Amino acid sequence: MIDSDEIMTIRQMCEAYDVTPRTLRFYEAKELIFPVREGQKRLFTKRDRARLKLILRGKRFGFSLEEIRQLLELYHVGDQQQTQLQATYDVAQERLADMERQREELGEAIEDFKEQMDWLHKVIASQAEPRDAAE
Amino acid sequence: MIDSDEIMTIRQMCEAYDVTPRTLRFYEAKELIFPVREGQKRLFTKRDRARLKLILRGKRFGFSLEEIRQLLELYHVGDQQQTQLQATYDVAQERLADMERQREELGEAIEDFKEQMDWLHKVIASQAEPRDAAE
DNA sequence: GTAAAAGTTGACGTTAACGTAAAGGGGACG
DNA sequence: CGTCCCCTTTACGTTAACGTCAACTTTTAC
Incomplete structure (x- = not known):
């Protein structure tokens, strides 16, 4: 399985999910994914892949990226108060x-x-x- | 019922379906609806209303207007050959x-x-x- | 009869979601 | 050491789906 590897380069991501580098950078700029950096280069984690799947799914349902971003926030639930x-x-x-x-x-x-x-x-x-x- | 009347003006359409005149004219330009003319003015028939409903529904599902137009063609089935x-x-x-x-x-x-x-x-x-x- | 309301045709502006091209860094290889 | 190849940022281009504004005609109301 592709997803079992811990991190992936941008090109691996593109082939795995059929998107362009530009799209991934764009999603990062819009704070939909948060690839880590090795020097200057982006590396995508399991979390980014899970998010990307939800993004692509949301798009198929006609959600805008902004709507999807808000949905992803609901999935996050970090260190929130009661x-x-x-x-x-x-x-x-x-x-x-x-x-x-x-x-x-x-x-x-x-x-x-x-x-x-x-x-x-x-x-x-x-x-x-x-x-x-x-x- | 609004839809029971045979024809409607553009403003009536806008209020009934919560769209702007520009939107209806745009849909006409894209050949999604075909209002008849009374002089210069557009008049919308039952057929246009049915189409508009499908258009708005399609949009909610994330279809593009072009995809919707093709779907509407399937609904038409005019004088086609076997x-x-x-x-x-x-x-x-x-x-x-x-x-x-x-x-x-x-x-x-x-x-x-x-x-x-x-x-x-x-x-x-x-x-x-x-x-x-x-x- | 005239003024407001409603409708029309351009034509340019706007936003989302990328595409694409330019210019450059860094490391692997022959 | 040079040259690919992969990656980067910056920045302008593009398409869809309308919004908006100007200039004009036509209808309706008084």
Whole structure:
């Protein structure tokens, strides 16, 4: 497994996750990932890879990088105070509700789409065999 | 119901769907909707409203306007030939598979997120009552 | 009849999310 | 020692999806 290695270079990351160096640097600039430095060179840890996976997943769902950054903050939970933790939990619950709503809506969209396809299928079938059994 | 009226002006559309005139004109320019003209003015039909709903829905799922336009084409199915219809159906099936994959992945994301929240909940609980029953 | 409201067409501005090109450091190799 | 190769920073370019503003016509209200 690629992920079992502790650290990776930028090029290894790019090949593993199909992104460009520019994209990784951009994500670092936006504080979505935090590669460590060996001199000047970036080295990506397991944590960065986990974050990158979540970033790419979030993008597929249509989240902006800023929204994703806020979601990643919820995953972090560093040395927060009790009240902060509770606040984090509350926000997380809202995000969760958002995601579940989105899943439901996606379900509706899929059902609608299937209906259209069924209708289309009938059109094709009826047009394919206009005659019953003649000839 | 708003949608029961046959045609609507641009302003009515904007209020009904919470978009700006610019957005509707932009969608027309991109051939996503086709308002009819009364002189110079645009009038939006039931068909445009149905399309707009799909556009806004698609956007929430992270589709680009170009992807949405192609999806809308699948909904249209005008005066196509038999072979074209079949091709349309095939493409539709791929799109459907894409959407179902996205739904599954969203499900995974939700489960992962819930796990994190459960863990967070435990941290909060254990930190709230560090003592058993003393005092 | 005229003034406000609503609509139109350009055309330039803006933001997000990178792409791309220039200029240069550092170490491995023949 | 020179020359790749990989990496770096800096900086300008690009595309999508509109926002915004100017200049004008048309309709509606009084």
